[in-house]
Amino acid sequence: MDFNDTPEEAKFRSEARAFLDANLKPKLRGREPGGGGDELARSKAYQKKKADAGFSGITWPKEHGGRGLPAIFQVIFGQEEGKYEPLGGPFIIGLGMCVPTIISMGTDAQRERFVAKALNGEEIWCQLFSEPSAGSDVAAARTRAVKDGEDWIVNGQKVWTSGAHISDWGLLLVRTDPELPKHKGLTMFIVNMKDPGVEVRPIHQMSGGSNFNEVYFTDVRIADAMRVGGVGEGWKVALVTLMNERLAVGGSPGPDYAEILELARRLSGPSGQGALLQDPAFRQKLADWYVSAEGYKLGRFRTMTALSKGGVPGPESSIGKIINANRLQDITNAAIEAQDHYGIVAQDGPDGVFGDAYLWAPGLRIAGGSDEILKNIIAERVLGLPQDPRADKDVAFKDLPTGR
Amino acid sequence: MNFDFSDEQKQLKDEARRFLADKASKSALRKILDGQSGLDGKAGASYDKTLWKGVAEMGWLGAAIPEAHGGLGLGRLELCVLAEEIGRSLAAVPFSSTVYFFAEALLLAGSDAQKAAWLPKIAQGDAIGCFAISEGPGAVSASAIRCSYENGALNGVKTPVTDGDVADAAIVLAKEGSGLSLFLAPLEGVARESLKTLEPTRGHAALTFKNTKAERIGEAGRGWELAEAVLDRAATLLAFEQVGGAQACLEMAVDYAKNRYAFSRPIGSFQGIKHKLADMYVNIEVARSNAYYAAWALSTEAPELKLAAAAARVAACEAYHFAAKENVQTHGGIGFTWEVDCHLFYRRAKLLAVQAGAPAVWKEKLVRQLEAKNAA
Structure with missing residues (x-):
């Protein structure tokens, strides 16, 4: 047992640090991840440098412009990049999910056209899976694609689409045959987000920010050459995309035990005597937060060890988001209440992060798989428990019951 | 990055699991339970003597004891993997008292003569x-x-002492002058009152020292500090027992949930059960990761041990408590019966949660370490 990189990993890490130091500013803690303020031009310039330096597509095959390294190197770069301002945000979905899907499931022509331009930041991607009636149940997508000669005509609506407003291309899951059972009638396409039939409307989040969008499709014409995988194989392709999401899962982005410990040194405690940090009830909770944060951090080390030995990220990495998102909500809530009457005041400066994060923490528990879905994944894929009996099995999609 | 046990250590673990599956069966455990609970009409032994002999023959008692003192001279990491398997099997032997507490105290603070006499x-x-x-x-x-200790002798009462009913010697924390010191006291002639506890598969006693001959371990006046250091080591090793026990509860509950049908479907297909078992899994993984870190700190004598041991203990107590109670709950009515093993884990979980100091005490220790580490 030791915590050191192998010599090869250490060399890579120091190269990564040198690159990042030269090209990025240190990060400000507590800002909503992917939240406003990222200047697209700077992000694109950074991505170009990253690609030139060989830090884009670290795990991708060399023949597709990647570096062909094992997954551990992507994790190492992510650890180091995470210490800086998040300029890589606009490319996470494309490079983490959409383009890897095209590499493994797309045609040669598609790889030729899209991979390089994504790697060097020229083109941005979004993922068009979720719909108003297909959230956790993504395969319930209703957006229709109807064959018209050599093309397809798409009508429908997607939602929760991160970065749709800045995207050039989208990976689009649509229903091509409602006569078939739910999972069998889906097909995946690449859609040009600048097409006139594509309308992007920002969603105003409860936190005040707008990272997500609704995307409307009105008679959008897509060439059959833009289909990824076979007709009716959309679900299979979607699973590849979702599997790639696991490596992209980040750390704990908000204020954590160390920040609330510092706050508690400065605030008076509920007994009116001494600092909050001396309050026994607070101290017990602080210990719990520490144990949870360490459990996540050390669990990542265990995952890294497995990856270092050639393993692939499995469903067990779902744990991280469950514990981090819940701890964040708990800590931000405690920090606000600890300020007593004053807790409701939106503050500038370091203490303001608790209030800000309190408002975006609920989103973290939902995005990328809600707590409940992640627990189902753990129960079914890790523990081997049986699936729920399905009401949608072997029933034509058009005949499935729908609610609101 | 290599945050995992080595292949040799994993092999040792597999070997331990096979040995315990055979020699530390639940039926052997129940003989101790029934005897101690007075169910067979006479008081039985408080530990499984055959198993204890087998454990000694396997060399486990001396796994971390240097070869010079008759041990195998392996490391603490080896002891950790053994602890996990012992915890999983609920073995009814005085292993933790003897190895994690008594031997560790000697290794930490004993004189050469004391080590040579006991190890x-x-x-x-x-x-x-x-x-x-x-x-x-x-x-x-x-x-x-x-x-208290005066003129070479101890006086006073210690209660409860795990395995105090059968131990040959005790490490005792007592007053010496104005401070506290740690002492080694052979227990021959010491009055012992066996205690009825919530966990009859481990023996407990109240020990009454009356002019009991004892010798100091370590420096005079450093008793509290040394006791805390012993507890840090024991807490780390116990955390592995707790993780092993919690994992056994999870496996038991998963197996039951897959095979028990209600409303014409396995109960494990209901999200009420699924999410409960997923929570168990998450808690256990958090505990396991924290335990690994403490194991690393223990094995390298890193200064981080105090904080790491506290985190490992807090996480392990929580994981085992949750797994043990929700295992009963998953089983429903049958889980509440004497015949089904759920209560064996439920009882052991509670013993391990207080044996080295309760979670609340360790949370306080943890925060004190954090304060020192993040001193403004």
Whole structure:
């Protein structure tokens, strides 16, 4: 047992640090991840440098412009990049999910056209899976694609689409045959987000920010050459995309035990005597937060060890988001209440992060798989428990019951 | 990055699991339980003597004892993997008292003569040790210790002492002058009152010292500090027992949930059960990761041990408590019966949660370490 990189990993890490130091500013803690303020031009310039330096597509095959390294190197770069301002945000979905899907499931022509331009930041991607009636149940997508000669005509609506407003291309899951059972009638396409039939409307989040969008499709014409995988194989392709999401899962982005410990040194405690940090009830909770944060951090080390030995990220990495998102909500809530009457005041400066994060923490528990879905994944894929009996099995999609 | 046990250590773990599956069966455990609970009409032994002999023959008692003192001279990491398997099997043997507390105290602070006198006997399985600091209900604190040492002899009462009913010697925290010191006391002739506890598969006693001959371990006046250091080591090793026990609960509950049908479907297909079992899994993984870190700190004698041991203990107590109670719950009515093993884990989980100090005490220790580390 030791915590050191192998010599090869250490060399890579120091190269990564040198690159990042030269090209990025240190990060400000507590800002909503992917939240406003990222200047697209700077992000694109950074991505170009990253690609030139060989830090884009670290795990991708060399023949597709990647570096062909094992997954551990992507994790190492992510650890180091995470210490800086998040300029890589606009490319996470494309490079983490959409383009890897095209590499493994797309045609040669598609790889030729899209991979390089994504790697060097020229083109941005979004993922068009979720719909108003297909959230956790993504395969319930209703957006229709109807064959018209050599093309397809798409009508429908997607939602929760991160970065749709800045995207050039989208990976689009649509229903091509409602006569078939739910999972069998889906097909995946690449859609040009600048097409006139594509309308992007920002969603105003409860936190005040707008990272997500609704995307409307009105008679959008897509060439059959833009289909990824076979007709009716959309679900299979979607699973590849979702599997790639696991490596992209980040750390704990908000204020954590160390920040609330510092706050508690400065605030008076509920007994009116001494600092909050001396309050026994607070101290017990602080210990719990520490144990949870360490459990996540050390669990990542265990995952890294497995990856270092050639393993692939499995469903067990779902744990991280469950514990981090819940701890964040708990800590931000405690920090606000600890300020007593004053807790409701939106503050500038370091203490303001608790209030800000309190408002975006609920989103973290939902995005990328809600707590409940992640627990189902753990129960079914890790523990081997049986699936729920399905009401949608072997029933034509058009005949499935729908609610609101 | 290599945050995992080595292949050799994993092999040792597999070997331990096979050995315990055979020699530490639940039916053997139940003989101790029934005897101690008075169910067979006569008081039985408080530990499984055949198993204890087998454990000694496997060399486990001396796994971390240097070869010079008759041990195998392996490391603490090896002890950790053994602890996990012992925890999983619920083995009814005085392993933790003897190895994690008594032997660790000697290794930490014993003189050469003390080590030479006791460690070979422990490694051979010829001596059982215990650790006596509690004197009654409430958090153990330096200022509340009444037991005292004067002119080479101990006086006072320690209760409850895990395995105190069968131990040959105890490590005792007592007053010496104005401070506290740690002592080694052979228990021959010491009055022992066996205690009825919530966990009859481990023996407990109240020990009454009356002019009991004892010798100091370590420096005079450093008793509290040394006891805390022993507890850090024991907490780390116990965390592995707890993770092993919690994992066994999870496996038991998963197996039941897959095979028990209600409303014409396995109960494991209901999200009420699924999410409960997923929570168990998450808690156990958090505990396991924290335990690994403490194991690393213990094995390298890193200064991080104090904080790491506290985190490991807090996480392990929580994971085992949750897994043990929700395992009963998953089983429903049958889980509430004497015949089904759920209560064996439920009982052991509680013993391990208080044996080295309760979680609340460790949370306080943890925060003190954090304060020192993040001193403004």
